[in-house]
Amino acid sequence: MDLVEILGFVSGALCVWLVAIQNVWNWPVGIANNIAFLVLFWTSGIYADSALQLVYLALAAYGWWAWLRGGAEHTTLAVTRTTELQWLLLAVIGVLGTTGLLAYLDMMTDSTAPLPDAATTVLSLLATWGQTRKKLESWWLWIAADLIYVPLYAYKDLWLTAALYTGFLALCVYGLRNWQADYTRAAAGNPASSATGQVSGSEPSATS
Known part of the structure; x- marks a missing residue:
């Protein structure tokens, strides 16, 4: 446990909580978290997760914009469901991506x-994409990832990070319920949103 792991712990917990309440400031906090974890994972020999932080930085920039201007007619983004076609594409990308990355890590x-x-x-990449588009099911992908992350980090003696990801599981459940409630209200015809980070005076619009 060192300063980098502590910074990752604090910024990571704050970021996930902000996502759960749909506060747009989760993106800059997430960028700080990405930098901390890039250093931590690289020095721990978890190279794929380290390189992943660079992709997160790009996704964070996109997500920041999308949450504010990614809805219909550049309005704030609303929570939507993942379509059947999107699930199919995610499944194909997931299988091919995991297989290819496993081969690279194992041989190179x-x-x-x-494997983990x-x-x-x-x-995590698939879940983050869903998060940038406010897809409700992105929380289930995060839950699946966290269930693997916790024993992985414990195995690497990153106990504070393992504890953080255990906390993430609870936050994921909270975020899922919060986003589900927001989606249900919108589907019922109530435009009021619980999204703390939305721009005042602009109405959320569902996107695909």
């Missing part, structure tokens, strides 16, 4: 946990 690096490293990397 000295990764100490190639590859699986969590791909799951």
